[in-house]
Amino acid sequence: MLKLTNTLSKKKESFESIKKDIANVYVCGVTPYDYAHLGHGRCYTAFDLLVRVLKFLNYDVVYVRNFTDIDDKILKRAQTELGDVARYPEITTKYINAFNEDVKNLNCLAPTFEPRVTQMMPQIITFIEDLIKKGRAYEADGDVYFAVDSFDQYGKLSKQKKDDLISGARIEATDKKKNPLDFALWKKSDDGTFWKSPWGYGRPGWHIECSVMAAEYLGKTFDIHGGGRDLIFPHHENEIAQSESLYDLPMARYWLHNGFVQINKEKMSKSLGNFFTLRDVFKEFDPMVIRYYFLSHHYGAPLDFAFDDVAAVQKSYKRLTRIFDVVCPQDIVREDMLTSPTVQKMLTFVYDDLNTPGMLGVLFESLDTLQKNKDELCMVKLFLQRVLGLTLETLPEKTVEITPEIQKLIDARVQAREQKNWARADELRDKLIELGVDLKDKKI
C-alpha cells in the first residue's frame, strides 16, 4: 500500500483513489518565459516518479500539468527579446518547446493533458461568473476579487489563521479590495493583450487557471494535487478557496509538495548569481545523472545542490550502468518483478512516501549478490528503468577535439614518460585533465 505525506494533514496517509483503479493527478506547471531551472527539474522528476509508481500499482493515471502562457513576465520578455509585446506567443512557444525538451531529457513521461491558459478563457470566465453568483467573489471597477471572508477554511493548507494573515497583509491605497487578503480572479487590462469578459477587457489572475483546468480534466474533486513547496501559500491555498467554494467538495484528497532546491543553503535566484538552468547543468552532467541525483534525495526534503555532490553521485550511477550492462528479456512484467526479493525490499521503501534514498540503500547492499544471479539482476534492472525512470545506458564519454596545443602537451608527456621524468609527466597530465583530456596509459 502506497503511503504519501499529505500537506493538508501533515501526516503520512495511505493512498486510496476516489474512483477504483484510476488516479487523477494535477501538478502546477511553468510560466514559459525563460528556460527551466534546477527547481523545475526536481519538481517534475518527483511527480514523474509518483506517476510511475501509481502506474506500477496498476492505476490508470490521468496526469495534468498546465502552462501559464499569459503573464506579465511573458509580456516583458516579448518586449526585451522581440521588441514587441504582441509577439508574446513566439516567446511561449519557444520556452514551452525548450521545457518539453528538458523534461524529456530527464526521462519524465509526458502528462496526459497539458492545457494552456489562453486556450481556457471561456471556462475561466464561466468559473468566475459562477463564483460571483454564489456570493464568493465581487467585481470592483473592472477587476474581480475572491472574497476570502466567504470561505471559512482559508488557511487550512498553509496552517495559517486568517486573522494573522490579515494583520500581516500589505494594504495599498489603490486597493479596490474589501479585505486585504482578497485576491484577483480577473484583472482589468488595457495594454493590448486582453480578453473580453462580462467585466470588460482584462486577463485572469494566476490562481484561477488551476482550479478551472483541474475541474475540466479531472472533475470537481480528484486524488492528488502537487507542486513545489513555494506554491503552498498563496497559490494552492487560493486554488482550494476557489474550487471548494464553488463545488462544496474537497478539491484534492492529497496535497504533495516537493522541497526547495538551494545552492549553498541559499535560495536559488538570479540576483544572487546562483541560478542554474537545466541546460547549464546538462552541459556538465548527463541528464540521467541529474535525475539520479534528484532521486538520491527524498522529494520532500530540501536539496542543497553542489556540483561536487553531483560528481560523486555520477560515480555511483556509472557503477550501476556497468553492473546493469546486461541484455534482459523485455517481456518481464510487473508480476515477475514482484517475485524478486530485491524488488520487494526496494518497494517497501518506494511505497513509504517515495523513499528513494532508502530504496537505493537496499540496491547498493544487494549489488554483490545480484551480480551472481542474472534473473534477479534483470528484474531489478527493469524495475529501475520502468519505475525509477533511470535508463541505465552507458554514459557517453565526452569527446574532446585534439587541438595542436593539446597534441603538443601529449607529445611532451610521452617524452617525459620515456625519460622517466614522472613529476613532469604528472604535471602535464594535470594540464591535460584541465583541458578535458583524460589519458589512458599503457605500461612502458
Ligand SMILES: [Zn+2]
Ligand atoms: Zn497551480
